[in-house]
Amino acid sequence: MSGYDMTDSYNSYRSIDLEAKAAAASPYELVLVLFDGLLDELARARGHIEHKRFQQKGQSLEKCLNILNGLNGALDYEGGGEVVQGIARLYDYCIYRLSDVSVTLSLEGLDEVVHLLGTLREGWEGVSATRR
Template identity: 55%
Template sequence: MMNHEAYSSYHATNLDAQVTRASPIELVLVLTDGLLEELARARGHIEGKRYELKAKSLNKCTDIINGLSSSLDFDNGGEVVANLGRLYDYCAGRLYTAGVSLDPAIIDEVTSLLTTIKKGWLGVQAKTNG
C-alpha cells in the first residue's frame, strides 16, 4: 500500500504526463475526472463530519470548476459556451451552498450535472477524432 504522499506525487506526475500530451478537450476531460473524484471525496467528508477536510475538498472543486470555466472560448463559442459557463457558475454556487448546509444531495446534483457535461465533451471528442 502506497503512503498518501507517494500516492499524491505519483498522481501529480501521472496528471502532468497526461496534461503534457493532451488536446484541449482531453485536458477538459482530465480536469473533469479529477473534479468528479474530488466531489466524491467532499461528499464522504460531509457524511463523515470531517468538516475541515470538506472545506479543503470543496475549495479544490471550486478551483477546478473556475479553471474549466475560464478556459472556455466565450468570444467564439456562441450560445453553447455561454450556457456551459452559466452551468459551471451554477455548480460553483451549489458547492458553496453544500459547504454551508452540509447536504450531500447537493453534491449529487453537481456530480450529475458534471457527468452530463462530461458526456457532451466526450461526444465532441469523438467527432473531433472521428
C-alpha cells in the same frame, strides 16, 4: 510510526499521473482530464462530509471550485455563442451549489452537481471523440 503517510504518497502519485496525462492531451482531452479530476475530488468531498472530516471537506471543495473556475475561464466566449453561454451558466450554478454545500453539508446538493457535471463530461467526451 515512521512519519510515512500513505495519503501523501497517493497524492504525489496522482499529481504526477495528472501532469503526464495533461502533457499528452489535446485541448479536448485536457478538459476531460480536468473533469475526471473534478469528479474524483467531488467523490472525496462526499466521503469527507459523510465522515465529518470538515477540514478535508473544505480542502476538497476548494479544489473543485478552483477547477470549475479554471474551466469557466477557459471558455471561448467570443466564438462559442449560446452554447458557451449555457456552459458558463452551468459552471456558475455548480460553483454556487458547491459553495452552499460547503456550509449546509447537503449531500443532495453535492449529488446534483455530480449529476450535472457527469452529463456535461459526457458531452465533452463526444466532442473529443469527433476531433480524433
